[in-house]
Amino acid sequence: MRGLTHAITLVPGDGIGPEVTDAVVQILGAAKVDIRWERHDAGVVAVEQGRRPLPPELLESIRRNTVALKGPVTTPIGEGFTSVNVGLRKGLDLYANLRPVWNLPGVPSRFANVDLVIVRENTEDLYAGLEHQIVPGVVESLKIITEKASTRIGRFAFEHARRQGRKRVTAIHKANIMKMSDGLFLDSVRAVAREFPEITYDERIIDAACMQLVLTPERFDVLVLPNLYGDIVSDLGAGLVGGLGVVGAANFGTTCAVFEAVHGSAPDIAGKGIANPTALLLSAVLMLRHIDERAAADAVMHALGHVLNAGIRTRDLGGGATTREFADAVCKVL
Ligand code: NAI
Numbered sequence: 001m002r003g004l005t006h007a008i009t010l011v012p013g014d015g016i017g018p019e020v021t022d023a024v025v026q027i028l029g030a031a032k033v034d035i036r037w038e039r040h041d042a043g044v045v046a047v048e049q050g051r052r053p054l055p056p057e058l059l060e061s062i063r064r065n066t067v068a069l070k071g072p073v074t075t076p077i078g079e080g081f082t083s084v085n086v087g088l089r090k091g092l093d094l095y096a097n098l099r100p101v102w103n104l105p106g107v108p109s110r111f112a113n114v115d116l117v118i119v120r121e122n123t124e125d126l127y128a129g130l131e132h133q134i135v136p137g138v139v140e141s142l143k144i145i146t147e148k149a150s151t152r153i154g155r156f157a158f159e160h161a162r163r164q165g166r167k168r169v170t171a172i173h174k175a176n177i178m179k180m181s182d183g184l185f186l187d188s189v190r191a192v193a194r195e196f197p198e199i200t201y202d203e204r205i206i207d208a209a210c211m212q213l214v215l216t217p218e219r220f221d222v223l224v225l226p227n228l229y230g231d232i233v234s235d236l237g238a239g240l241v242g243g244l245g246v247v248g249a250a251n252f253g254t255t256c257a258v259f260e261a262v263h264g265s266a267p268d269i270a271g272k273g274i275a276n277p278t279a280l281l282l283s284a285v286l287m288l289r290h291i292d293e294r295a296a297a298d299a300v301m302h303a304l305g306h307v308l309n310a311g312i313r314t315r316d317l318g319g320g321a322t323t324r325e326f327a328d329a330v331c332k333v334l
Pocket of ligand 1: 071072073074260261264265266267268274275279316
């Protein structure tokens with residue numbers, strides 16, 4: 001018997017976005033998940049149509065459906081419109097970014113046995129975007145850390161750890177230098193840790209944590225970080241297991257969730273049909289679990305593992321398959 005139709009907002013994005021979202025939509029169709037997609041443009045694609053980079057209809061669609069799958073959206077550097085990704089996170093208060101990092105079968109990487117989860121605070125820190133010129137040649141950028149945001153990201157990390165049966169949460173900081181801001185982050189997470197006595201809590205300074213992540217990544221379990229450290233460590237995490245093409249991610253708020261890949265719009269390979277859809281597919285698997293389509297999530301993971309183990313890979317992983325060939329192979333197993 002078929003379940004309910006899920007209404008989900010789809011943002012193809014730009015660059016390789018439309019290529020990888022097409023592939024993922026095709027695969028979810030083959031997995032027989034009943035989804036009614038509501039497509040919305042954003043970023044340069046919306047601007048070219050004379051609309052705002054983050055059209056209000058897009059935000060309304062996500063608020064209505066509460067779930068979105070999103071391809072990458074290019075952010076102009078130094079000038080032009082502000083990041084659509086940051087705008088979405090702020091507009092929907094998507095305060096938690098979740099990135100599970102683990103070795104996929106058949107994907108070459110420097111490390112084996114990596115299985116960690118990065119929980120990044122998404123709304124404040126240096127990403128508050130509060131910059132100004134004091135005098136010519138001197139610019140100030142404000143790092144905002146609040147007890148409220150630090151407590152809720154701490155709670156998100158511990159609740160995730162509890163739900164997933166994970167044993168340890170590590171807070172990452174630089175409170176030896178930024179005693180007040182990172183100090184407040186730590187105080188807030190420590191207070192949450194006391195509510196979860198069954199989970200071990202510890203702390204690492206960001207620079208030492210980076211070294212340990214590339215020496216002994218298997219020692220980490222759940223990491224919770226303020227926004228900027230979280231951004232950097234997330235890509236480091238992707239590097240541990242084979243790169244940006246093989247890590248999925250999700251952004252959670254209190255009511256909405258947006259599922260997107262870790263990578264960007266990859267302008268260097270856009271339009272060539274060679275992008276790896278795996279990262280967005282892994283994000284889509286997180287989405288399927290979120291909407292309670294667990295059997296379909298397991299089936300997609302099985303099919304993906306089967307295809308990768310069979311040596312069918314896109315160019316970034318040393319293979320020769322195109323995006324479409326890779327998606328077709330996954331669909332065939334499904
Ligand atoms: P990028 O992730 O787009 O590309 C970095 C490198 O990884 C490139 O060589 C690219 O070809 C490769 N790569 C990325 N994804 C791949 C995939 N699925 N398959 C095969 N190879 C892949 O990072 P970059 O160049 O720094 O950013 C490009 C644009 O994307 C920027 O405008 C940036 O702001 C935006 N961006 C958007 C994000 C989002 O929408 N969530 C996230 C990160 C960046």
